Amino acid sequence: MPDSSIVDAWIALVQSQKVAVARVEARLKAAGLPALTWYDALWELEKAGEAGLRPFELERALLFEQYNLSRLVDRLEKAGLVDRAPCPDDGRGQMLKISDAGRVLRARMWQTYSSAIDEAVGARLSNDEADRLATLLKKLT
Amino acid sequence: MPDSSIVDAWIALVQSQKVAVARVEARLKAAGLPALTWYDALWELEKAGEAGLRPFELERALLFEQYNLSRLVDRLEKAGLVDRAPCPDDGRGQMLKISDAGRVLRARMWQTYSSAIDEAVGARLSNDEADRLATLLKKLT
DNA sequence: AGATTGTAGATGCACTTGCATCTTTATTCC
DNA sequence: GGAATAAAGATGCAAGTGCATCTACAATCT
Secondary structure (H helix, E strand, O other): OHHHHHHHHHHHHHHHHHHHHHHHHHHHHEEEEEHHHHHHHHHHHHHHHHOOEEEHHHHHHHOOOHHHHHHHHHHHOOOOEEEEEEOOOOOOOOOEOOOOHHHHHHHHHHHHHHHHEEEEEEOOHHHHHHHHHHHHHHOOO | OOOOOHHHHHHHHHHHHHHHHHHHHHHHHHHOOOHHHHHHHHHHHHHHHHHHHHHHHHHHHHHOOOHHHHHHHHHHOOOOOOOEOOOOOOOOOEEEEEOOHHHHHHHHHHHHHHHHHHHHHHHHOHHHHHHHHHHHOOOOO
């Protein structure tokens, strides 16, 4: 059985991220932009550059279920944000690359997203507190 | 634009709670138990005692959308865990009370849930660290 | 009292997620 | 090489969620 400090931290973790994420998602929605998952996927792909990523790599980077990733990529491809190509090295697989439109959208999202992060986190913690928070949170991973 | 400490804390917040929640949910599922939302609702109702709660109170306690709460209560009622009664004071409303079966299930869930919290949080943070984490997280709310 | 506005809760419809399973290609083991 | 096993990705179906809207009752304002 956990100590009450541990349970308190658990509850605070769940509640605080729910509140913070809700604030950020609301800002994106209000700006007519897609949700965070799209951003995360586009950003991973943009960081991967010309090499692109295999779906299973993206799946792990985003901590997504396989079937959810498969469908997310469907939607991103349909929206013209990501290009899917067969993978030369592995007949089962494919290579994903962000498109120009994807880069444009990602950059546009970042304007709203970053200011929402600033509002949800930056306005409530000093940089020093943010560092300490990140350090503690990373121990959970 | 947020400072990089702020963005780091944001990312850690989202990732860490995703990992921690996934661990806990997996434990509940493996034990054949319902998901966290059911627990949260049952616990709020159990704390409310004989007085019960109005759906809108539960909605606020759980940070749920109104329509999601309405359907969650449908499911809990169908499962015999919660009783719905018309509200004497307000003809529009209703009173929710946890049933005996609900109390039994909640207690049973807590055995698995608490040990999962211990594994996901307690095993990774000292009590002191957990206190500091909770304090920082609460500033976000 | 009667009309307006607000609040509690439900619900149809579209979309997303979870679960199980399937197909296809790689890898491993004999 | 051939059989068994494993990994990559897709998909049908059920369940959950988001959005808009609806109904019913309450509160307010004149």
